[in-house]
Amino acid sequence: MDKNKDFLLLQECERRRIAEDLHDTTVQELVYLLQQLELSLIYFDKDPAQAKLELISARKNIRKIIDGIRDTIYNLRPMSFDDLGWNSSINKLYDELNAFNINVYFDIDDLDTSDGVTAITIYRIINELTKNVIKHSKANNLWVNVIKADNEICVIVKDDGIGIIDFNKENHFGLQFVQERINLLSGNFSMTTNNKGTEFTISIPI
Ligand SMILES: Nc1ncnc2c1ncn2[C@@H]1O[C@H](COP(=O)(O)OP(=O)(O)O)[C@@H](O)[C@H]1O
Ligand SMILES: [Mg+2]
Incomplete structure (x- = not known):
């Protein structure tokens, strides 16, 4: 019985941690990315150079988000562990x-x-x-x-x-x-x- 409870507790903790992980990194970064894209739309006509800078920065952030998601996946099941x-x-x-x-x-x-x-x-x-x-x-x-x-x-x-x-x-x-x-x-x-x-x-x- 205790073992089962330990297991359920662990599972709940894990779920919570994954949710927090996704919220703290991925969701927040996507919200920021959206703001950047909106900003570059505003700049688009009157200040194309500034719009371009925002887009370059947005591209960098997308790479960061991809890395963050990779980390989350890696933590779920380290692929290298299975492979190597x-x-x-x-x-x-x-x-x-x-x-x-x-x-x-x-x-x-x-x-x-x-x-x-x-x-x-x-x-x-x-x-x-x-x-x-x-x-x-x-x-x-x-x-x-x-x-x-x-x-x-x-x-x-x-x-x-x-x-x-x-x-x-x-x-x-x-x-x-x-x-x-x-x-x-x-x-x-x-x-x-x-x-x-x-x-x-x-x-x-x-
Ligand atoms: N090796 C360590 N040296 C000093 N403080 C530590 C160490 N490991 C853990 N702690 C402290 O214990 C707390 C709880 O650790 P943990 O449960 O892993 O949570 P988290 O790493 O998410 O903060 C940490 O926030 C930190 O204050
Ligand atoms: Mg810790």
């Missing part, structure tokens, strides 16, 4: 994180993706925790460690940033997702956080 499997997806994440001003250290065992759910769930957990480090922690260093033992997978995500002040922030679901996903995999997690950084240690039975 664990190692390449992890390498892709490493490259993404490395583009920010932070030192990234990955030490990650190869995981079996054949059950279709465990590895991708762990990937999503690592994705959320590491993106949080980039967004919130102000850390200089980020360490990610995945150790595959005989009967469990252990994941450690650690940063040397400012620590988590508000774990259960209203209308923020990332960490809640992480907890739900660990529960659904019958795993455990512990967290230590203070003004020298944050460390998550997660174990998933296999």
